[in-house]
Amino acid sequence: MANRKAILISPELCTGCRACQVACKAWNQLPAEKTKFSGNFASPADLSSNTLNKVRFVEAPSEDKPLRxxxxxxxxxxxxxAGCMKICPVPGAIYRTKDGAVATDPDKCIGCKLCSAACPFDVPRYGKDGKLSKCTMCADRTENSMPPACTKTCPTGALTFGDSKELIAKAKRAGYTKVYGxxxxxxxxAMYAFKDAPLLYGMKExxxxxxxxxxWHKYLKPLSLISIGGVAAATLLHYAFVGPHKDKEGDDE
Ligand code: SF4
Ligand code: SF4
Ligand code: SF4
Incomplete structure (x- = not known):
């Protein structure tokens, strides 16, 4: 996509303050969650339908300190x-914004959870209503020319939002050899400026x-959409030639 926007994440600049987590909850009106210590200082330990971003705490070996x-x-x-978009059977439930982000429409999501199996990064989570809940790159802010809430809040510049190609060039000028993503x-x-191998940061290679x-995307999904179209056409034909459906005794309201 030519005018793709992105968030560049620079772990070397991150202090682990978690202001980005708070900003995300504040903007998206998501409640706090009870957490418990799981042997790691990341809090909460994992993403959830109420926690759309989190900071992973990694204890890496160091030559001159006990740890880094x-x-x-x-x-x-x-x-x-995007595997989630490829597998989703409902048109528009997961969609691409004009900035290239992958956003969701809760009104269209049917809660089938197929997107969970299709995501290489284990991102999709589901609320009490069973619907997909994940970061939308603050589509409701960016379409009004505001940067994502987490990037606006980050006090150290560890999160920056902008044109994808410009962010990559900037990271390379700053000496980051590998831009993950x-x-x-x-x-x-969501791209990462790394100095070491991505695996050290807990990233998937x-x-x-x-x-x-x-x-599914190549062969079976088109067939399933044809079937849905067939059902819709049959319903319209039935309405035109036989008239509207009338409830029978015993039908749910
Ligand atoms: S990370 Fe997972 S949920 Fe997000 S766009 Fe990629 S496949 Fe979809
Ligand atoms: S871009 Fe928006 S929705 Fe995504 S993590 Fe940042 S604040 Fe949360
Ligand atoms: S707000 Fe910035 S510095 Fe603080 S934890 Fe998030 S990314 Fe790191």
């Missing part, structure tokens, strides 16, 4: 090749959309 803390902000990666899955909307999702 790495703080890695984590959320939906807004993949160009530059080419992965066709390009990610060579992420891929599962084969069964590719097969």
């Amino acid at each position: 803390w790495l703080f890695v902000s984590q959320r939906c990666m807004h993949c160009e090749d 530059e080419n992965d899955l066709g390009g990610l909307g 060579n992420p891929k959309v599962p084969e069964m999702v590719v097969f």
Whole structure:
């Protein structure tokens, strides 16, 4: 996508203050969650339907100190090749914004949870209503020319929002040899400026959309949409020639 926007995450600048987590909850009106210590200082320990971003705390080896803390902000990666979009059977329930983000429409989501199986990064979570809940790259802010809430709040510049290509060039000028997400899955909307191997930061190497999702998207999904179209056409024909459906005794209201 030519004018793709992205969030560049620079763990070297992150202090682990978690202001990005609070900003996300504040903007999206999500409640706090009770957490418990799981042997790691990340809090909460995982994403949830009420926690759309979190900071991963990594204890890395160091030559001159007992250990080195790495703080890695984590959320939906807004993949160009998005498994969740490929597998979703409902048109428009997961959609691409004009900035290239992968956003959701809760009114259309039927809660089938197929997107969970199709995501290489284990991002989708579901609320009490069963519907998909994940970072939308603050689509409601960006479409009104405001940056995502987390990037606006980050006090250290560890999160920056802008044109994807410009962010990559800026990171490379700053000496980051590897920009995770530059080419992965066709390009990610959440990219990382790393000095060390991505694995050290807890990132997945060579992420891929599962084969069964590719097969579904290529061969079976078009058939299923034709079937849905067939049912809709049959319903219209029935209405035109037979008239509106009348409830029978025993039908639910
Ligand atoms: S990270 Fe997962 S949920 Fe986000 S766009 Fe990629 S496939 Fe979809
Ligand atoms: S972009 Fe918006 S929805 Fe996504 S993590 Fe940041 S604040 Fe939350
Ligand atoms: S607000 Fe910025 S510095 Fe603080 S935890 Fe989030 S990314 Fe790190």
